[in-house]
């Protein structure tokens with residue numbers, strides 16, 4: 436059995452900075468197809484960082500990876516005395532993370548896809564559920580098309596895609612319809 440008995444906690448992530456670097460390195464080299472890790476990888480690529488709760492999830496996946504495991508320090512020892520009770524500190528049911536790109540292109544990763552749509556940033560976010568360690572992207576593009584996962588976000592139009600004309604039209608008229 437690989438992995439330490441205990442899982443990493445948010446406290447490990449906050450107090451042991453090298454865990455962050457190890458998780459980023461691991462994700463950047465990840466070539467598997469486990470949904471959670473693929474989503475985390477795309478998130479890291481698009482945003483340049485991972486929130487604590489997602490990092491913790493990645494680290495706990497790494498514990499079961501034959502190659503990654505030996506690089507990991509053990510989780511911090513549990514506090515010997517129970518910590519003084521804090522006012523109810525409940526983990527949020529979910530965390531919404533928004534993109535930092537101003538006007539990103541979004542395109543499905545399927546080979547047959549030719550069009551890149553314009554992401555409606557104000558109506559899109561990546562919802563992360565810490566309890567189940569799952570991402571649920573809430574994605575809206577300007578033209579209203581439904582995009583299927585996996586997809587990627589890029590700040591510029593990818594070479595092998597053309598821009599969605601309808602998206603561009605909607606963006607052009609957006610200020611009028613909003614005003």
Ligand SMILES: [Zn+2]
Pocket residue numbers: 551552553576577578579580599600601602603
């Ligand atoms: Zn479109």
